[in-house]
Amino acid sequence: MSDGGTTGRVLWVTGAGSGMGRAAAVAAAAAGWRVALSGRREGALAETARVITDAGGEALVLPLDVADTAAVAAARAQVAEQWGPVQGLVLAAGLNAPRRTWGDQDLGELEQIVATNLVAVARVVDAALPDLRATAGVVVVVSSYAGWSFSPGAGVAYSASKTALASLCRTLNAHEAASGVRACHLCPGDVDTDFLAMRPQVPDASAREVMLTADDVARAVQFVLDAPAHVRIDELVISPVSQR
Numbered sequence: 001m002s003d004g005g006t007t008g009r010v011l012w013v014t015g016a017g018s019g020m021g022r023a024a025a026v027a028a029a030a031a032g033w034r035v036a037l038s039g040r041r042e043g044a045l046a047e048t049a050r051v052i053t054d055a056g057g058e059a060l061v062l063p064l065d066v067a068d069t070a071a072v073a074a075a076r077a078q079v080a081e082q083w084g085p086v087q088g089l090v091l092a093a094g095l096n097a098p099r100r101t102w103g104d105q106d107l108g109e110l111e112q113i114v115a116t117n118l119v120a121v122a123r124v125v126d127a128a129l130p131d132l133r134a135t136a137g138v139v140v141v142v143s144s145y146a147g148w149s150f151s152p153g154a155g156v157a158y159s160a161s162k163t164a165l166a167s168l169c170r171t172l173n174a175h176e177a178a179s180g181v182r183a184c185h186l187c188p189g190d191v192d193t194d195f196l197a198m199r200p201q202v203p204d205a206s207a208r209e210v211m212l213t214a215d216d217v218a219r220a221v222q223f224v225l226d227a228p229a230h231v232r233i234d235e236l237v238i239s240p241v242s243q244r
């Protein structure tokens, strides 16, 4: 297992049961982080934990809905009790819907997408902030290419919520610089994950072949997590060469 000076540091990942969250959790564990895993599907989190522990890493399964403030606070407390303060966050929980244009969107779905992609990111950061302040922690917000470059096809709610994550990260960096907290607005382009099932036209196998993999993004996440404490990577855009 490689060290990189991070052995034993405590990471909390949301969306850890699949896709980029799972890949980032597995990569961080391989680099020596102890990784707390959150998401709604306990079985999916348990599978991520199995991959981590089979490789000799340490994982803690903490199922929750990121919309649930009490559950988020309880999970943070459980991590602290078990391992000590959270030193890193990877926030990969996210949502979109096939009906996403002004012509066909549903306002209830719009609220849920904004609640998951934007409000819940603030909720988890808020819960972990005392820990992050105490440890000069690092936050990786898995936003989107659509949060970096206007992408109308991503939809009203998704595009607006992911764009707002850029401001969320910048305010966090501006307000918490003195405490050493660093946030990265990570903006992946197309990634071959389950998330693509929420597109109005679900990409076929040949379209997926030219996309990023979750592991490609996990390497970028790990680069941010491993940066020395005086280095802040404010924004990182990673896209497949095929992306237009």
Ligand SMILES: NC(=O)c1ccc[n+]([C@@H]2O[C@H](COP(=O)([O-])OP(=O)(O)OC[C@H]3O[C@@H](n4cnc5c(N)ncnc54)[C@H](OP(=O)(O)O)[C@@H]3O)[C@@H](O)[C@H]2O)c1
Residues within 6 Å of the ligand: 014, 015, 016, 017, 018, 019, 020, 021, 038, 039, 040, 041, 042, 044, 064, 065, 066, 067, 091, 092, 093, 094, 095, 116, 142, 143, 144, 145, 187, 188, 189, 190, 191, 192, 193, 194, 195, 196, 214
């Ligand atoms: N795939 C792409 O092309 C792409 C590109 C750019 C950015 N992104 C972003 O990348 C992030 C990860 O997505 P992915 O592509 O890796 O797809 P994914 O495998 O579908 O991951 C999304 C994760 O979010 C979790 N989640 C959703 N709602 C939640 C809630 N209310 N509470 C807790 N967890 C919740 C899901 O777990 P549960 O269902 O178990 O809760 C799931 O593990 C998302 O924020 C997405 O917007 C994706």
